[in-house]
Amino acid sequence: MSSDGKQYYIDAAKRSMQWHKDYIDKMRKCRFDTIAVHGVYSMQEALDFNQGSVIEPIYMSTSQTYRDSDEMEAALAYQIPTWCYSRIANPSMYYFEGVLALLETYGSEHTATCCATSSGISAIDSACDPFLVIDKKNPGQKMNFVATCKVYGGTFQQFAIRKDQERNIEWRKVVNSTNIEEWESLIDENTRFLYGEMPSNPGQAFFDIEKVAELARKNRIPLIIDSTVATPALMRPINWGADIVIQSVTKTMTSSGFGISGAVIAKNNLNHLKIDNDELKANFGFYLKGLPNRDNGPNISPMNAILALNDIRTLRSKIDLMSRNTMKVAEFLVKHKHVEQVDYLGLESHPLHKLAKKYLVLVDSEYDELYKEKVNRYGHLMSFRIKKGAQATRDVFDGLQRIWRATDLGRIKSVATIPSISTHSQQGEEGRKIADIPANLIRLCVGAEHPDDIIADLDQALSVLDGKKIAVSSPEYSAGGASSARLRK
């Protein structure tokens, strides 16, 4: 080893990191759409390192080669930026993570670092786990975390089974998350973090982030927000005081639906936290990538990173369109005789509408030719309940012909599910009761189709409750021709 040789690389890396930092600071001054389109990928980077490629290349490579042992040593000690091994880092992942970090802190002085993961659910585990470490001075102490009970079904299982039941880490459930006193009453000195999903899937639960962030700060623990349903185009929790944001990038962020991916986006400099881990506090995203996620292996693949990146470029205009469509569909359902209740934060009748109005704003709408002022948008996830009960709900669901039946959301195509028998079946009757997910609830995520066609589909599906029969015919051969004949039951 030659320390001079190593120093040469470290010095070059410093200059390079400064160049990238300056470039990112320049990007930070652009509008949301410009950041979403270009991210951190520059013309200089294209020309010098990527054969001029206009679009960020997919680096399908497990690892990077080094010029010599000095460079390798510096890289593996994280003294220079490196794509040493794609379980940890990769250029495609870097381009993806760069844009997410910028979008989640858009419009603020904050900076953040993103660690992209293979799924939203692994993002949640990655974000929470570093705070669930046994205190060596007090090893018998039982840890707890305080989290809303209205969460995505997979999150419920991770918290209830993997953490609470299997590891004896108590999940203290916030039942009414708008009640700040309830949050406060659950926190004690063994509470490791506060966690909330908002708007929640499917229940549209929503709380005052600023107030909960104040509690977190007072107790010197992080506030983690799952902001999947809102996306940074409508809400940026870090700007309201949250420390860490979760995105299931699988969903609205990448509405095309090519694959599963997630992200942890953390504010830099979490020095106010009481946890005894300076590296974690200095840069949680970088710490996560370089250490725990290196050792546990949940990070994203380069292919999925670029597929997602490509989709995010038009996030703002897509969520605007899909939110407007959802509003129209919600207004139709509210008036329908077979519908008992519609849960959508955009409806003035929703008890949390006023609070949601404070947080859910279409980013940059005031600079948009169409609007010229701040406009509220509420996303494309909603739910509705059928009056006649569980079987009637299944009948309506089975009658859908344009809206896809799938346990999915966030798509450019409208998708519906019955959560009690799908996404939220595992948490059991009791778990669904506290999360308010009855058997007559249909979750609907409205896509980018013309809303009139979605309304027409809902109308004909609801007409089965008036005794109308729906005739569906299906070809016996696929359009491709050669595949096998399918028999329908």
Ligand SMILES: *Cc1c(COP(=O)(O)O)cnc(C)c1O
């Ligand atoms: C789907 C979802 C998740 C989990 O994300 P995956 O990408 O499916 O692992 C987490 N939170 C919310 C709100 C979700 O809708």
